Amino acid sequence: MRIATFNINGIKARFEGLTDWLNTSAPDVALLQEIKSQDETFPREHFEDLGYTVETHGQKGFNGVAILSKLPLEDVSRGLPGDPNDEQARWIEATVTDRKPVRVCCLYLPNGNPAPGEKYDYKLAWMRRLQHRALELLATEEPAVMAGDYNVIPQDEDAARPDAWREDALARPETRAAFREILNLGFTDAFRARRQDPGHYSFWDYQRNAFDRNDGIRIDHLLLTAQAADLMSDCWIEAEVRGRERPSDHTPVWIELNA
């Protein structure tokens, strides 16, 4: 089972590019963030015609997450638990079954800028709720994947210019500590389990030809429970997608599971 996480930055703007990517790279499961669409206006039938089951959790104009799967999806759940007043669409999860069932969570963690401030407080509160859900997933002792745009640069080697991000909500010490707390519960950062060298990124700003200069950051992550990590055979970043015509500012990150 091959799973890819991809912040597409708008389904309307990415309709053709996403279609080409699904047809050529052909993930079994695509976890999409920033669909920037309501459920009613997401082009569900188009992707069903490509062979995918489509589950969305959207809102008007901003945020929004979706799961596209060639494999059966069960027990879909929308919204990160822990705050009934949170109206931002940033979390959807479902069980995907091929040979073995895997709980797959698709998340779009708040950006949090400017920091400090209200938006940063919301980010840190959201990360506390994520930690709580992560604990529940661990307790199932089943394979589970929490993947998406974390808006977290975990360590200096995850940025081309770490000093430029030092005060940013994506890299502040409180952000990194909250991410580390979740990892330290027992999750595996799939990419770092495979590659320890610097220079690998999942996001490049549209400005200043950042992609051509590889002036990027690694903020799209797949966190695995021990039972999922035991199934992982590979993890890679498909950087080439960022260089295509009219791209998202993010690029897909993949795992392959023996599941």
Add this chain to the structure above:
DNA sequence: ATGTCGGCATTGTGCCGA
């Protein structure tokens, strides 16, 4: 200081979010 996008409200362009 700014550089670029996407989407919205609105119909020409400015604002917000990233």
